[in-house]
Amino acid sequence: MKTAVVGGGAAGFFLAINLKEMCPQMDVTILEASHHVLAKVKISGGGRCNCTNSFEEVKDLQSVYPRGHRLLKRLFKQFNHRDAYEWFENRGVKLVTQEDQCVFPQSQDSQTIINLFLSETRRLGVTIKTGYRVSSLDELSDYDFIAITTGGMSKSQTSNFKPQTIIPPVPSLFTFNIEDKALRDLMGTVIEASAMIPGTKMRASGPLLITHWGMSGPCILRLSSYAARLLSEHNYQMPLSVNWTQLKENEVQEELLSFCRQYAQKQLPSMRPFDLPQRLWNYLLEKSLQGRAHAPWGSLNQKELNRLTNILTNDTYEIAGRAPFKDEFVTCGGISLSAVNPSTLESREHPHLYFAGEVLDIDGVTGGFNFQAAWTTAYAVATAIAAQN
Numbered sequence: 001m002k003t004a005v006v007g008g009g010a011a012g013f014f015l016a017i018n019l020k021e022m023c024p025q026m027d028v029t030i031l032e033a034s035h036h037v038l039a040k041v042k043i044s045g046g047g048r049c050n051c052t053n054s055f056e057e058v059k060d061l062q063s064v065y066p067r068g069h070r071l072l073k074r075l076f077k078q079f080n081h082r083d084a085y086e087w088f089e090n091r092g093v094k095l096v097t098q099e100d101q102c103v104f105p106q107s108q109d110s111q112t113i114i115n116l117f118l119s120e121t122r123r124l125g126v127t128i129k130t131g132y133r134v135s136s137l138d139e140l141s142d143y144d145f146i147a148i149t150t151g152g153m154s155k156s157q158t159s160n161f162k163p164q165t166i167i168p169p170v171p172s173l174f175t176f177n178i179e180d181k182a183l184r185d186l187m188g189t190v191i192e193a194s195a196m197i198p199g200t201k202m203r204a205s206g207p208l209l210i211t212h213w214g215m216s217g218p219c220i221l222r223l224s225s226y227a228a229r230l231l232s233e234h235n236y237q238m239p240l241s242v243n244w245t246q247l248k249e250n251e252v253q254e255e256l257l258s259f260c261r262q263y264a265q266k267q268l269p270s271m272r273p274f275d276l277p278q279r280l281w282n283y284l285l286e287k288s289l290q291g292r293a294h295a296p297w298g299s300l301n302q303k304e305l306n307r308l309t310n311i312l313t314n315d316t317y318e319i320a321g322r323a324p325f326k327d328e329f330v331t332c333g334g335i336s337l338s339a340v341n342p343s344t345l346e347s348r349e350h351p352h353l354y355f356a357g358e359v360l361d362i363d364g365v366t367g368g369f370n371f372q373a374a375w376t377t378a379y380a381v382a383t384a385i386a387a388q389n
């Protein structure tokens, strides 16, 4: 029996290695279009490869997999983050879990993962053909099983599939351009905040980074993932609301009132509530109180307190475009999950044709979740093919 794995990326290698281990008699070939395999693994996680996550801080899967959480819940019973951790460690790759629950190779070098995949394919006898772009399934008529692991789809690639099997691809995990000179002057400021798209339920929290073109950081990247399709439909021009305190309005106003009592004689900029970074506090004071930004705390009237509360909890901006996040980038959309069997990932239309990795309409937020989806779906396909031999 022969299996063709189309695409020599994370999912393709993981699938081929596991399949060959489960089925040593199977002839397994990886067909890779470019001259280099595992190119994304190499650059992943800033060259360190954030290969999975401990999931310790994940309360519900939808918060980390906006697309594909139901399917992954099912497939994690077969192969989850603990299995992935063991898989790598049992093969000699020591892993470390950071404080933020992201898992990396102890070497802090993505090449460690690549070396493991290459040595495992050699050991097991998986054939690798590079410079081999598959343009039609007809080319693969010699193979008994075909696994498509070609990664995030571009719009032009969608024409290779029937329209009803495709969820149109759009980018996910990007930063927001915001044309506000005074905000951009705060470049480098990081603060725990929450951000939302007004009028929707889409909101995210976490560290927010102000950059020289707008906003970035885990909070914004998560929001870009939740709102990937909506933002695309609006050509990346939508309002954004930031809560710089992560507190409710009444809690913020209470704290401001206590500052008014405690520091009545002190100037507003000299006493910072909520541990706000000084430059951000000065900016928010100017934005809400203009000429009164240096007034004493005790002189604030109710209207001014309301304006300050509002800016701290619902500071609105206009998103004026997106910029790629160089550390991670994925595609929302791809092969519709309704087009595959949810246990085996076999095409409902073409028996013996399987899909794994980012080509599927599954994507996660940053933190090792995208590689975990690649390992899990690849393992499920390997198991399904092996079960037929």
Ligand SMILES: Cc1cc2nc3c(=O)[nH]c(=O)nc-3n(C[C@H](O)[C@H](O)[C@H](O)COP(=O)(O)OP(=O)(O)OC[C@H]3O[C@@H](n4cnc5c(N)ncnc54)[C@H](O)[C@@H]3O)c2cc1C
Pocket: 006, 007, 008, 009, 010, 011, 012, 031, 032, 033, 034, 036, 037, 038, 039, 040, 041, 043, 044, 045, 046, 049, 050, 051, 052, 132, 133, 134, 135, 149, 150, 151, 152, 326, 327, 328, 329, 330, 356, 357, 358, 359, 367, 368, 369, 370, 371, 372, 374
């Ligand atoms: C800069 C960057 C950093 C990232 N960092 C992380 C991270 O730290 N942690 C994390 O979890 N995720 C990260 N990701 C996301 C992660 O890399 C992807 O989710 C993952 O690589 C998907 O694996 P895949 O095998 O499905 O696709 P890919 O890794 O994209 O592999 C697909 C392969 O298929 C080949 N191919 C395509 N079409 C054909 C064809 N017709 N014939 C033959 N071959 C073909 C491609 O050349 C490619 O080699 C990062 C992504 C980027 C871009």
